[in-house]
Amino acid sequence: AQTVTQSQPEMSVQEAETVTLSCTYDTSENNYYLFWYKQPPSRQMILVIRQEAYKQQNATENRFSVNFQKAAKSFSLKISDSQLGDTAMYFCALDMRFGAGTRLTVKP
Amino acid sequence: DTGVSQDPRHKITKRGQNVTFRCDPISEHNRLYWYRQTLGQGPEFLTYFQNEAQLEKSRLLSDRFSAERPKGSFSTLEIQRTEQGDSAMYLCASSLASGGREYGYTFGSGTRLTVV
Numbered sequence: 001a002q003t004v005t006q007s008q009p010e011m012s013v014q015e016a017e018t019v020t021l022s023c024t025y026d027t028s029e030n031n032y033y034l035f036w037y038k039q040p041p042s043r044q045m046i047l048v049i050r051q052e053a054y055k056q057q058n059a060t061e062n063r064f065s066v067n068f069q070k071a072a073k074s075f076s077l078k079i080s081d082s083q084l085g086d087t088a089m090y091f092c093a094l095d096m097r098f099g100a101g102t103r104l105t106v107k108p
Numbered sequence: 109d110t111g112v113s114q115d116p117r118h119k120i121t122k123r124g125q126n127v128t129f130r131c132d133p134i135s136e137h138n139r140l141y142w143y144r145q146t147l148g149q150g151p152e153f154l155t156y157f158q159n160e161a162q163l164e165k166s167r168l169l170s171d172r173f174s175a176e177r178p179k180g181s182f183s184t185l186e187i188q189r190t191e192q193g194d195s196a197m198y199l200c201a202s203s204l205a206s207g208g209r210e211y212g213y214t215f216g217s218g219t220r221l222t223v224v
Contacts, residue, residue, distance in 0.1 A: 004150075006150075031208075033210045033212075035212055035213075037213075037215075044215050044216065044217045044218065045151075045199070045201075045213075045215040046215070047212040047213060047214070050211070050212045052209075091150050091151070095210070096141065096153050096156060096164075097153060098143075098150040098151045098152075098153075099150050100150045101148075101149070101150045
């Protein structure tokens with residue numbers, strides 16, 4: 001069975017600073033996809049970044065980057081230069097399975 | 109294409125009634141997913157379709173839940189004999205999976221179900 005664990009229910013960061021959200025997972029598959037999704041308050045979920053397991057290079061999308069450690073089954077999200085609009089729930093997903101989420105608050 | 113559409117946005121129903129939700133995915137997407145989300149929790153997988161075939165259904169899903177995707181286009185999720193525990197946001201998502209690659213989901217705004 002595939003599982004996704006996000007051990008940080010809530011985090012906060014000052015505007016313009018950097019924050020890292022943690023995610024660990026378990027799977028018996030060798031090839032799979034990992035995602036981070038963002039769900040702003042009362043708004044729909046959107047895809048932030050995607051990582052293919054067979055690629056060693058970490059994915060990057062503007063201010064968002066991941067640290068993918070396949071052997072450790074770890075997939076963390078780094079947000080650089082945090083903005084107020086980054087305030088949201090962030091969900092880590094392994095293929096179709098989602099974690100419980102981390103609530104991120106960016107403080108002015 | 110305006111994204112993934114879900115209808116209705118809100119549904120209030122009495123316990124024991126049947127409800128049906130509709131999802132219109134992005135037209136180029138071949139996969140469609142249904143999730144249930146309660147407040148402060150992550151989306152819980154219910155089922156998914158590739159084209160018109162229902163390929164996986166959660167073991168957590170009781171026989172009261174059924175989903176269809178006729179002709180591989182829109183999908184419906186029906187809940188029979190609703191219970192108060194069914195109250196949740198029901199999310200639909202679609203994606204393009206091609207050549208063994210998955211490009212990530214586009215979510216709809218969800219249908220909020222309240223069972224009274």
